Structures are given as structure tokens and as C-alpha cells.
Amino acid sequence: MLEHLDRLPPDPILGVMAAFRADADPRKVDLGVGVFRDDAGETPVMRAVREAERELLARQTTKTYVAAAGNAGFNEAMERLVLGQGHAALTSGRLRTIQAPGGCGALRLGAELILRAAPDTVVHVSTPTWANHVPLLSNCGLKLERYPYFDPATGDVAFDAMLGALDRLPPRAVVLLHASCHNPTGADLEDAQWRELLGVVRRRSLLPFIDIAYQGLGRGAAEDAYAARLFCTELPEVLVAVSCSKNFGLYRERTGALHVLSATPAAADAAISQLMRIARGLYSMPPDHGAAIVHAILGDGRLRKAWEEELDAMRSRIQQLRAAAVQRLTVTCPGKDFGYIARQRGMFSYLGVDVQAVRELRERHHVYMMDDSRINVAGLRMDNIGYFAQAVGQVVGQGQPREG
Ligand code: LMR
Numbered sequence: 326m327l328e329h330l331d332r333l334p335p336d337p338i339l340g341v342m343a344a345f346r347a348d349a350d351p352r353k354v355d356l357g358v359g360v361f362r363d364d365a366g367e368t369p370v371m372r373a374v375r376e377a378e379r380e381l382l383a384r385q386t387t388k389t390y391v392a393a394a395g396n397a398g399f400n401e402a403m404e405r406l407v408l409g410q411g412h413a414a415l416t417s418g419r420l421r422t423i424q425a426p427g428g429c430g431a432l433r434l435g436a437e438l439i440l441r442a443a444p445d446t447v448v449h450v451s452t453p454t455w456a457n458h459v460p461l462l463s464n465c466g467l468k469l470e471r472y473p474y475f476d477p478a479t480g481d482v483a484f485d486a487m488l489g490a491l492d493r494l495p496p497r498a499v500v501l502l503h504a505s506c507h508n509p510t511g512a513d514l515e516d517a518q519w520r521e522l523l524g525v526v527r528r529r530s531l532l533p534f535i536d537i538a539y540q541g542l543g544r545g546a547a548e549d550a551y552a553a554r555l556f557c558t559e560l561p562e563v564l565v566a567v568s569c570s571k572n573f574g575l576y577r578e579r580t581g582a583l584h585v586l587s588a589t590p591a592a593a594d595a596a597i598s599q600l601m602r603i604a605r606g607l608y609s610m611p612p613d614h615g616a617a618i619v620h621a622i623l624g625d626g627r628l629r630k631a632w633e634e635e636l637d638a639m640r641s642r643i644q645q646l647r648a649a650a651v652q653r654l655t656v657t658c659p660g661k662d663f664g665y666i667a668r669q670r671g672m673f674s675y676l677g678v679d680v681q682a683v684r685e686l687r688e689r690h691h692v693y694m695m696d697d698s699r700i701n702v703a704g705l706r707m708d709n710i711g712y713f714a715q716a717v718g719q720v721v722g723q724g725q726p727r728e729g
Contacts, residue, residue, distance in 0.1 A: 395424020480665025506671020
């Protein structure tokens, strides 16, 4: 039976990750998979995570099952982290949370819940969006459509086009929104634009499904959650998929959560009962370790402060790398304007070159990025930005390098 299966190409992002690892050239630069790196090129275990983990292992007495919805303490801590202390939804009786295997697990759980609520629902995702949004949201059978999002000419959100498209959707359409640090473009909505979008979502009775995978890596932990906080204040129903991969550096521990805000407490109870049944049928229960670490950090004032400081340092590093990349690229590619990279937020930006240039950068210079030229800015180092910019200059630079 299995001999008829087609062989598939590697996943676009994980394929680049594997190709980079297999490259033995010491000059290689990894701008592919979205992981944070320090100036030594490592993705370190965060200090607060290391400490919480040590304490956790010392006091853990059992590996028995936790619960169908995961770690209740983690779930509550995530609600407060995302929505902020004192948010009205926390005491409304309308919010429920299920721990999930990473942000991916949360997205899939949300999609399955939507499917059970209304199987004909269409989920609208931005053009472009994270490559894995497509299988995560559609493999369960939901239909996917696109709305315009990015203007490559300016490097900003094509806000009018986005708003216009969403304002034509039928009631109960689902709109997937990146809360911050848009993947792959790095172009985010400003707070005033979120408020304008809220008006459209409300008027058209759309269901927002917010993906927050980079909280703290854009403008700040509260600022990056602005959309989730606003929409959960103003709307009857919202889904929020959360990932702890990047802001806690817990990638392989698969730590995330799905928050569901329902119109009434009874509807919220029904939603969480459905989610627990869905999870049971997919993977039974989420892995414990990462969630236990996050719970320990967020519940301890000292560890939390240490985590916040490290997260702030990660965010500043990304901002410095963005500024340094623009400065170097301006020298090696005088004909191109890369200023948008410094304005954008989070890990990703487009370099804005074609697939041939991407291949040449990989083959001739060992610089790895996605085929659509998405770069993980956090993969640069101060000591290889010059090499990276030279390589880009050689492949796509126009005109003579300026002095500088
Ligand atoms: C990325 O976009 O590179 C990250 O979110 C990692 C992944 O799983 O794709």
C-alpha cells in the first residue's frame, strides 16, 4: 500500500534549516528558520528558563498525566501575559484556555474548533503569510482565502487594500491576524490602524483569530499584545493562538496555548469541552515541560524580572541588527533603499530580491534565506553583517559602493 505514496519536497522553512546545517563552509550565514541567535551565533537557553528548569526537576516527584487542558497554572499565567493584569475578559467568565503543543498546536486546535462550529467557514489569511499557516489551518478541511496585506514598494502594510478587502467579507468569516512581528514581512499595523480594523471586524461580524508568536520581540510585551487586548475588550468572540517558542526560547519544548473568548460563559464551557475532545483525538494531552517552566517563571517575581530583562535585551539586539544591516546594505547596494528594514519589527523582513539571487547567495556565498527572500534578521551577527552585505552587493548591488 505504501509504495504508491509520492515523495514530497522538504518543508520550505525546515528544508533551508537542514541545508544550512549540512553546509560545512565556515562563512555560512543562517537567515532561514526563525530562531533568535546571540552574537556567538547560538540560540541560548534563557537564563530564567535554565533556573526554573533546574528547580522544577529538583522538586518534580511524578511524571503522571497533568490534565486534558494542560497545566491550569500555565493557562492562567498565559491569559494574564497576553491580555494584561486586570483585563475585563479575565473576570468575564467568557474566557477559556487550553495548553497546546506550541503555537502550531494552538492554531490547529482553533481551526478544528471553527470547523466544528461552522464547517463551511472560510479563513482569510494575509498575502503573504507564514508558510505553515496554510497547512495548519486548512488540513482539517477549512477553506482558505487571501486578503492583501503588504506593499513591497514601501515595505509597509497595504492598509487601505487590507481594510477594503475585509470590509467586503460576509458575516462569520474568520480573519487570521498576526498580532505583531508579521511573519514574513515584519510590517505591522499601528495601534490606530488596529482600532480602525476593529470597526470593520465589528461591522461585518467577522471572527478574529489572532496569532501571537513574538510577544516582546517587536515593540514590547504589552505593545505587541495591543490587538489581542483591544479585540478581547470590544468583541464577543475572539480566538488567540500563543507561542512561547521565541519569547521564552522554548522552541523544541512545544509550548503554546489557545485562548477562546466566547459570547457567554455557557458558550465558553461548550468551547473548552470541544477543544479537550479535539486535543484528545489528535495528541491526547500536551507536553508538560515547557509549560511548567513558563508557569514557574511567570509566577516568581525574581525569575519573571530576569526573563523580562533578557527579552528586552533580545528585542534591542534585533533592533540594532536591523539598523546595522541597513547601514551596510546602503554601502554595498547604493541603488537600493533598504530603509524599510529598520522600520519593520520582529525577526523577519524581505530582502526584496528574486529567487535566482537567493539561490546565488546560497550557492556562491553560503548565505541562507527563504526563496521569497525572507531573512531572519536575528540570525545576523555584528561580525558577519559586513560579509552578508558584501555578498548581497555582489549578487544584486547596483552601481559602485559608496565610501563608508
Ligand atoms: C519560522 O517562521 O521560521 C518559524 O516560525 C519556525 C517555523 O516553524 O517555521
